[in-house]
Amino acid sequence: MSILVTGGAGFIGSNFVLDWVKQSDETVINLDVLSYAGNLENLKTLDGDARHVFVKGDICDRALLDRLLAEHRPRAIVHFAAESHVDRSIHGPAAFVRTNIEGTFTLLEAARAYWGALQGEEKAGFRFHHVSTDEVYGSLKKDDAPFTETNPYEPNSPYSASKAASDHLVRAWHHTYGLPVLTSNCSNNYGPYHFPEKLIPLMIVNALAGKPLPVYGDGQQIRDWLYVTDHASAIRAVIAGGRVGEVYNIGGWNEMANIDIVKTVCALLDELRPSAAGPYERLITYVTDRPGHDRRYAIDARKIERELGWRPAETFQTGIRKTVQWYLDNPDWVARVQSGAYRDWLNKHYG
Structure with missing residues (x-):
């Protein structure tokens, strides 16, 4: 038995693969194009493990997808592969259209052909799990109820629009061809192996380097935060017991403003790695807000709890402490992912 995971060298994908191998003897076929955010070093602990088969390739490559499906005959496809950073989508939307829309289309067509040729229990048991985001629902006002699975789609960035399309x-x-699909829409993930362009790892890395901590606008943008291994366990639950064709929102029950996230990271660093120059909050720097910045996201995750019995194991307090400690313990990983291309992007975006 095996599963095919796309984007399994990225942040969420690699954490899912590591979690899957801990929980199962099934082989993971890991397909990743290794763009700037894909990092095989995330999966170094699986070197030599026969349960992990890595393939460098593009989800837009139909011939490659057909070959992998025919060769490995997976019982499920778990589709993480995506361009996923809002700021990058504003500066270069074409890559998001190609990967998130064209890539998902190509993968769906390959999966449809493969599934259509299966017989009996293999066909009945096959699942295509699509991993998406809460950003497809748009922005909430302060007193609005959290997003449910029936919220209308109102994407506000090239990134969220491309994910909504996928x-x-x-x-x-599913509705046209009968492909047995499952979709999950998650809130903001955080945890180990997070590429340091996103809020939490960027704050940790910049603080340790004594650099400014850039906070958009007034810092009052509110997000729900989900520890990445909780996300992995939720996906396992959906694959195992989710109803075909259904959508499941996955959240951490942790709504916090960005500025409070930054101050929490600073306080943990003051405790775990104090700076001789003084408290890390001194580095907070407010920068011009990005275009179309959504004000609030919040996930109502009652459906997945009601149907599948899943709830996050981590609170934000436990998860953020584990995250900060991981970055303190892995400076070599941070140094290696900070390539010249990454620094050039930071300079372009933050000036």
């Missing part, structure tokens, strides 16, 4: 494709392939 969600619609997945839904259509």
Whole structure:
């Protein structure tokens, strides 16, 4: 038995692969193009493990997808592969359209052909799990109820629009062709192996280097935060017991403003790695807000708890402490991912 994971060298994908191998003897076929955010070093502990088969390749490559499906005959596809950073999507939306829309279309077509040729229990048991985001629902006002699975889609960035389009494709392939799909929309993930362009790892890395901690606008943008291994366990639950064709929102029950996240990281660093120059909050620097910045996201995760019995194991307090400690313990990983291209992007974006 095996599963095919796309984007399994990225932040969430690699954490899912590591978690899967801990929980199962099934082989993981890991397909990743190794763009700037894909990092095989995340999976170094699996070197020599026959349960992990890595393939460098693009989800837009139909011939490669057909070959992998025919050779490994997976019982499920777990689709993480995506361009995923809002700021990058504003500066270069074309890559998001190609990977998130065209790539998902190509994967769906390959999966449809493969599934259509299966017989009996293999066909009945096959699942296509599409991993998406809460950003497809748009922005909430302060007193609005959290997003449920029936919220209308109102994406506000090139990134969220491309993910919304991919969600619609997945839904259509189920209703038109009968492909047995599952979709999950998650809130903001954090944890080990997070590429340091996103808020939490950027704050940790910059603080340790004595650099400014850039906070957009007034810092009052609110997000729900989900520890990445909780996300992995939720996906396992959906694959195992989710109803075909259904959407499951996955959240951490942790709504916090960005500025409070930054101050929490600073306080933990003051405790765990104090600076001789003084408290890390001194480095907080407010910068011009990004275009179309959504004000609040919040996930109502009651459906997955009601149907599948899943709840996050980590609170934000336990998860953020583990995250900060991981970055303190792995400075070599941080140094290696901070390539010249990454520094050039930071300079371009933050000036």
